[in-house]
Amino acid sequence: GQPLPTPPVAHPTQAEVEPASKEDSPASPSAQLHHTSAQPLVAAADGLTFILSTGQVVLDAISGGAAVSCLGNGNAEVLETMLKQGKQMAYAYHQSLGHEIGEKLAEWLCERSDGALVAGAFLNSGSEAMEAAIKLVRQYWVECGRPEKQHIIARFPSYHGNTLGALGVGSIPSRRDIYKPLLCDKIHHVTSPQYKRLSKPGESEEEYSARLASELEDTILSIGPDKVMAFFAEPVVGAALGVMPPPKGYFPAIAAVCKRYDILLVMDEVMSGSGRVGEFFAHQAVAEGVKPDVLAMAKGLGGGYVTISAIMVGQKVANKVRQGGQWKNSHTYQNHPINCAVAQKVMEIIERDDLLSNVRARGEQLISEMTEATRDIPSVVDIRGKGLFVGVELDGSIGLKPRIAARVKEQAFKNGLLVMGLSGTIDGVQGETIVLGPAYTVTEEQISEIVRLLAKSIEEVIEAL
Ligand code: PMP
Numbered sequence: 001g002q003p004l005p006t007p008p009v010a011h012p013t014q015a016e017v018e019p020a021s022k023e024d025s026p027a028s029p030s031a032q033l034h035h036t037s038a039q040p041l042v043a044a045a046d047g048l049t050f051i052l053s054t055g056q057v058v059l060d061a062i063s064g065g066a067a068v069s070c071l072g073n074g075n076a077e078v079l080e081t082m083l084k085q086g087k088q089m090a091y092a093y094h095q096s097l098g099h100e101i102g103e104k105l106a107e108w109l110c111e112r113s114d115g116a117l118v119a120g121a122f123l124n125s126g127s128e129a130m131e132a133a134i135k136l137v138r139q140y141w142v143e144c145g146r147p148e149k150q151h152i153i154a155r156f157p158s159y160h161g162n163t164l165g166a167l168g169v170g171s172i173p174s175r176r177d178i179y180k181p182l183l184c185d186k187i188h189h190v191t192s193p194q195y196k197r198l199s200k201p202g203e204s205e206e207e208y209s210a211r212l213a214s215e216l217e218d219t220i221l222s223i224g225p226d227k228v229m230a231f232f233a234e235p236v237v238g239a240a241l242g243v244m245p246p247p248k249g250y251f252p253a254i255a256a257v258c259k260r261y262d263i264l265l266v267m268d269e270v271m272s273g274s275g276r277v278g279e280f281f282a283h284q285a286v287a288e289g290v291k292p293d294v295l296a297m298a299k300g301l302g303g304g305y306v307t308i309s310a311i312m313v314g315q316k317v318a319n320k321v322r323q324g325g326q327w328k329n330s331h332t333y334q335n336h337p338i339n340c341a342v343a344q345k346v347m348e349i350i351e352r353d354d355l356l357s358n359v360r361a362r363g364e365q366l367i368s369e370m371t372e373a374t375r376d377i378p379s380v381v382d383i384r385g386k387g388l389f390v391g392v393e394l395d396g397s398i399g400l401k402p403r404i405a406a407r408v409k410e411q412a413f414k415n416g417l418l419v420m421g422l423s424g425t426i427d428g429v430q431g432e433t434i435v436l437g438p439a440y441t442v443t444e445e446q447i448s449e450i451v452r453l454l455a456k457s458i459e460e461v462i463e464a465l
């Protein structure tokens with residue numbers, strides 16, 4: 001029952017960088033626990049634009065800061081839907097009163113899953129959906145009459161949320177270390193795929209994927225296959241590695257191992273789902289036909305207008321849970337009518353306006369223009385991504401404090417561009433990535449402007465060194 005030793009990793013786990021300067025923090029404490037006094041104040045927002053209290057205009061290249069606002073701010077149809085639903089019925093407790101709004105949204109999503117998913121429920125954050133996934137896989141095995149299945153295998157590095165269960169499944173030391181004594185000790189971590197960084201010379205993507213699948217198999221065998229209930233993975237890694245799509249063959253190889261040992265496959269699409277990588281579900285874009293048993297989504301689902309997440313399940317899990325009677329999960333705001341109605345509208349707009357085509361086309365434009373614009377900047381070491389989810393990796397060997405991603409993020413903001421900066425160190429190796437994830441409505445011109453401002457900001461930071 002003890003966790004396996006963490007596999008050696010040649011690259012850091014990343015966490016969102018600290019603000020580059022704290023000198024402007026006022027002496028008087030803020031009334032907010034997570035005080036925001038060092039952060040710029042937003043006065044208004046429209047489309048992909050924030051207007052600050054100083055009057056400065058900022059172009060949003062990361063959907064509100066965290067890959068959430070997939071339609072931008074100020075979408076009149078979404079706001080009308082919110083008001084209309086609020087007038088008809090703002091709230092009904094899901095244990096006492098049913099409504100068709102959640103039912104309709106679950107059906108709508110299942111219909112677009114190529115048969116992978118047959119049922120879902122709606123919660124309020126990515127972490128809540130991940131907690132529900134952890135509990136659901138447990139319930140599944142108990143209903144199957146196999147209560148000895150209690151262990152979870154996830155990956156290193158990974159981020160699956162900030163509640164205790166989700167922090168336990170994830171593995172970013174800076175986010176979980178102080179809580180370690182409170183975290184479940186039945187969680188084990190295998191290497192998260194980073195083909196370019198960690199493959200052996202001459203090793204193909206498929207060979208690398210097969211190697212990681214056998215690491216998973218070895219881990220299952222060392223715990224005991226009868227004790228493992230699920231494997232958790234993000235189809236495209238977001239915050240843990242600054243956007244990392246999987247290498248070829250990864251999900252088929254992993255899924256074969258899970259099948260061999262009767263282990264559920266849980267996909268965390270909190271960040272990469274809801275259209276971000278060019279399909280409604282992220283696994284449809286990168287998992288080569290592999291389907292999840294359980295899936296979590298959030299962020300883009302509500303487009304930032306509501307705080308909604310979803311847990312979705314395939315037939316196998318749905319059958320067992322229904323046979324057993326009831327899904328043992330309940331929160332006061334589960335299936336909240338306004339959340340569900342708004343998410344339904346956000347999804348319908350994406351489909352009606354064919355925004356997924358725009359996600360794919362603008363994503364390709366972003367990678368190719370960014371690659372071109374930074375060709376002569378050696379400090380840009382990798383540009384990668386899928387759809388409108390792109391990581392621009394900077395040379396982490398430059399021994400700076402504040403770190404280079406923090407500096408670029410700050411410089412970009414001065415230049416009128418909002419990006420995410422990820423940074424982290426393990427064993428003295430520094431990883432620095434700028435993450436881009438604009439709204440799905442982003443135009444060709446806005447992509448070129450994002451590229452221009454980011455390349456200029458990187459150049460200015462490098463020149464100042
Ligand atoms: N899983 C992944 C992959 C995430 O990126 C996040 C949030 N960054 C979460 C879970 C947790 O979601 P939330 O912050 O909404 O609780």
